[in-house]
Amino acid sequence: MLPHLDQTLASIEALNAYVFDRKVRRFQRTLLSGDSLELVSPFSGRALACAEARLIAFINDPYHFKLPLYAYRFEDERDLWVMSFQIGLGFPLCALFIDGLYWVYTHDAPPGPAVFKVLERLSRDLPTSAKTPEETPLSEPLAMTGHPNFAHHMWNELPALFALQSEQPVQTRSFFAPLGPLQGVTPPAPFTPMHRTSPPFFTPLGGEHLDQPTIDVLTADMPERAPRRGNVQSPVIWIAYREDGRMCENFMAYLAAFDREARKVCAPRYILDSFSDPEDLDQAWYAPVRPQFEARRAQSEALFKQMSEIIRRPDALLTTTSGLGVRAAIALARTADYYITPVGSIQHKVAWLQALPGLVHGPKITMNDSTAQWHADQSAIAIKPATLPAELVEDTEASRHHPSAPRNMNYRITDPEAAAAFTLGHMRDVLSL
Structure with a gap:
């Protein structure tokens, strides 16, 4: 039924490769460069272009913050969704849903049955969840940052943002500022679900290494x-x-x-x-x-x-x-x-x-x-x-x-x-x- 699934999963992992040393995943830079995000179809093996992006409130925090879950839809025999929500791993594309048919973790599945219940719930609710009217189209791609936990912000988000900013201009939107105002990071604004059916899209930015340039900024x-x-x-x-x-x-x-x-x-x-x-x-x-x-x-x-x-x-x-x-x-x-x-x-x-x-x-x-x-x-x-x-x-x-x-x-x-x-x-x- 899914003859090219292995190729699909391999294409997702290729998109998860880091561009810099443990910072900025390939799909993140692709989206921020305004290029087409492509995935291999598990049905035909052909390349599919991302047709829709959603930012959904994902309640998975001791304080019940609205934390971001990013979902990207690809049109195929059945809709495909790839999702990113694991900040501690640098926001990889970590889950694949095939509408009404199949779902799987695609990157370092966390242990325990509770997380799989989350995926089951999302696979059931995703087609209708938080489908908000589109805002005014973005003029350029957006990097979304600002986790409420200072350590995730410091370790997973800021090094990736600063590394990419050293290479290209990056337009950002922030949810929280647990470490206070920082140069190159926009002031935060309340969480708002987002929905886009054409590029430019938005993306998280992430990594798994607190590098020396970021340390220098934070301790200056x-x-x-x-x-x-x-x-x-x-x-x-x-x-x-x-x-x-x-x-x-x-x-x-x-x-x-x-x-x-x-x-x-x-x-x-x-x-x-x-x-x-x-x-x-x-x-x-x-x-x-x-x-x-x-x-x-x-x-x-x-x-x-x-x-x-x-x-x-x-x-x-x-x-x-x-x-x-x-x-x-x-x-x-x-x-x-x-x-x-x-x-x-x-x-x-x-x-x-x-x-x-x-x-x-x-x-x-x-x-x-x-x-x-x-x-x-x-x-x-x-x-x-x-x-x-x-x-x-x-x-x-x-x-x-x-x-x-x-x-x-x-x-x-x-x-x-x-x-x-x-x-x-x-x-x-x-x-x-």
Whole structure:
């Protein structure tokens, strides 16, 4: 029934190839250059030109933001749709739908049954979903940017945008500005579904590498990072904690054990970190979710109080990130000598814009060398962190805020004293204590 399906899938992967080093997929540059986006027909093997583009609100976020899903239609014996919505992979064309007949992930399918339910729902609803009247035709192609998560914006979107802007003019439209105003990025506007039946079309821009030019832009107005110090007898340690998912349920016991052991060999000083506000939180489009952000801020204050009570020495607590936006928190992190954070965005805040040693903890499946190497490989200057030994971690229950998958579990440290000793040993090695 689909004699040329393999060729179709191969043509999609060719469109997903990166143009620059892990930045800007071929289909993205094709659309932004005003060229025809073509796909091989699974029925005939001939080339099909994109006939329609849609931007659809895709609710798949802990705060129920309207996040973008891009769908491109190709006319054939049955309509073909290819879709892009995985920002963490640089917005590849990741799903293929053949109207009423077939659907499949085409690029690095994420694990778990929930995502396939999403595809089933979309394949059923796509023919009619969010089919808005066409706006005034675009005068030129549009690059869509502005994810609300600062780390995705910093890592997946901005390097791709800046790389393409170095080659050609790029007209952009933004949804959010979590890192504040940036040169070359248009101010954000509320999410609006879009529908085009003729070029020029719109496209996401994405990649999987935070490169040096982007780091330079983001840190240009921040304090210069001092050269890494050796023989630090009073190290500044960045301690981050989260309760919104992938939560270490006995983190306070781990912190207390670490502080006790560290004081035997040095005079540790701490900066405490948790949730940081996006820089554009005062904008109107945050209104529906502002109560959740306020709740997270209050939660962070409570966490800082708990951690302060564990440390108990006023001179050891330098400050917290309380009330700071994410850019100010990133700037403050440049004063640290070492960090202890969960895996994920909260680590990227401290460790991807500077070469800082540290340790990450997380669900059992993430405590391995592969996770550590991944955290280093995503940034041009990041240092590979240590991870806790997997035998010191046990998963407890699924996070309430993330899809149910092993990497999103809440967890406990089985032996806080052993974990503290391991962490201290790593810190002593990298700081020559």
